[in-house]
Amino acid sequence: DTGVSQDPRHKITKRGQNVTFRCDPISEHNRLYWYRQTLGQGPEFLTYFQNEAQLEKSRLLSDRFSAERPKGSFSTLEIQRTEQGDSAMYLCASSPGQGVGNTIYFGEGSWLTVV
Amino acid sequence: AQSVTQLGSHVSVSEGALVLLRCNYSSSVPPYLFWYVQYPNQGLQLLLKYTSAATLVKGINGFEAEFKKSETSFHLTKPSAHMSDAAEYFCAVSGHTGNQFYFGTGTSLTVIP
Numbered sequence: 001d002t003g004v005s006q007d008p009r010h011k012i013t014k015r016g017q018n019v020t021f022r023c024d025p026i027s028e029h030n031r032l033y034w035y036r037q038t039l040g041q042g043p044e045f046l047t048y049f050q051n052e053a054q055l056e057k058s059r060l061l062s063d064r065f066s067a068e069r070p071k072g073s074f075s076t077l078e079i080q081r082t083e084q085g086d087s088a089m090y091l092c093a094s095s096p097g098q099g100v101g102n103t104i105y106f107g108e109g110s111w112l113t114v115v
Numbered sequence: 116a117q118s119v120t121q122l123g124s125h126v127s128v129s130e131g132a133l134v135l136l137r138c139n140y141s142s143s144v145p146p147y148l149f150w151y152v153q154y155p156n157q158g159l160q161l162l163l164k165y166t167s168a169a170t171l172v173k174g175i176n177g178f179e180a181e182f183k184k185s186e187t188s189f190h191l192t193k194p195s196a197h198m199s200d201a202a203e204y205f206c207a208v209s210g211h212t213g214n215q216f217y218f219g220t221g222t223s224l225t226v227i228p
Contacts, residue, residue, distance in 0.1 A: 004158070033216070040124075042205050042218030043159070056215065091158055101147040101166045101209065104216055106158035 002026075004107035006092050012113045013082055021077045021110045025094030032075050033104060034067055035091040043091055049075060082114045117142045117208040119189075121219035129227045134178075134193040136222045138206030141187065147209040148189045149216070150180055154202050162204075165189060176200070201226045 005024040013019050025032045030051055035043035046065065047057045051072040060066070064082075069075040079086055089111050093104040122137040140146055147166050151159040163174025170182045176199075180191045189206060206219040 040221070042207075042220050043216075045215050045217070048215070093159075101164075103149070103161050103164060105161070106151075108158045109156075111156075 004092055004094055004105055006090075006107040006110045008110060009108060010111045010113075012115060015084060015114055016081055018078065018080045019082055019112060020079075021090050021092075021112075023075045023077070023092030023094075023107060025074070025092070026096075026105055029094035029096050029105075030072075031095045031102075031104075032069055033093040033095075034075070034077050035093065036061070037089045037091055037109070038087075046077075079112070082112075084114045087112055087114045117146055117217050119148075119206045119208045119217060119219040121204075121206050121222050123222055124220065125223045125225070127225040127227060128196045130198055131195050134191070134196045134200065134224065136191040136204050136206075136224065138180075138189045138191065138219060139187050140189060140206075140208050142208060145184075148180075148182065149207040149209070150174065150178070150189075150191050151205045151207060151218075152202050153205065153221075159205060162191070196224075196226045198226050198228060200224060 007022045033048040034046040037043045047067050049069040064080045067077045089109040091109045093106045095102040095104040118141045120139045149164045150162040153159045163172045165172050165182045173179045178193045203221045205221045207216045209216050
């Protein structure tokens with residue numbers, strides 16, 4: 001079990017460009033979450049998937065943000081027309097099963113810097 | 116709705132001293148509560164979790180937390196701080212739908228040699 005894997009770990013982009021982050025969850029984990037974390041703050045929930053279904057996306061920060069999990073395995077988070085305020089760490093997490101109280105396991109995060 | 120509040124954004128302790136990090140929760144139903152630790156430039160790692168099986172929960176690295184319903188608290192403790200404990204600590208709550216985790220703003224722990 002290799003844990004949750006995120007790629008790239010660091011991304012520097014110019015304002016206005018699009019960026020995409022990839023997350024590979026722990027094998028056989030049904031749930032996949034995306035969080036954003038800014039300096040000095042806790043992780044902020046963005047969206048989550050149950051298998052390939054995106055069950056909650058109202059917390060996505062704007063319509064510039066979108067996420068997919070097409071085959072219920074890996075997921076991508078895309079930010080279009082990036083702004084300096086998008087600079088943050090984007091965390092992916094996964095958890096097993098469909099029950100409650102399950103632990104969510106985080107990846108190492110993807111740092112985004114918009115210049 | 117669930118939420119957690121972490122009192123004290125920065126805590127400093129001497130090496131070997133007691134560590135106490137505070138977390139209070141708000142939940143209309145019995146919650147699931149978690150403590151995570153984050154080292155610089157890394158993701159979050161689970162320390163321990165409360166799922167109603169026992170009010171005193173033991174975790175990794177010598178940490179433990181006690182669920183107190185009357186005080187709506189889930190404070191994290193460790194009897195003797197080690198230099199390697201210096202990190203950011205987050206309390207989190209999950210509701211009974213299990214769909215979302217809500218994190219506190221974190222407490223940065225400094226251990227003074």
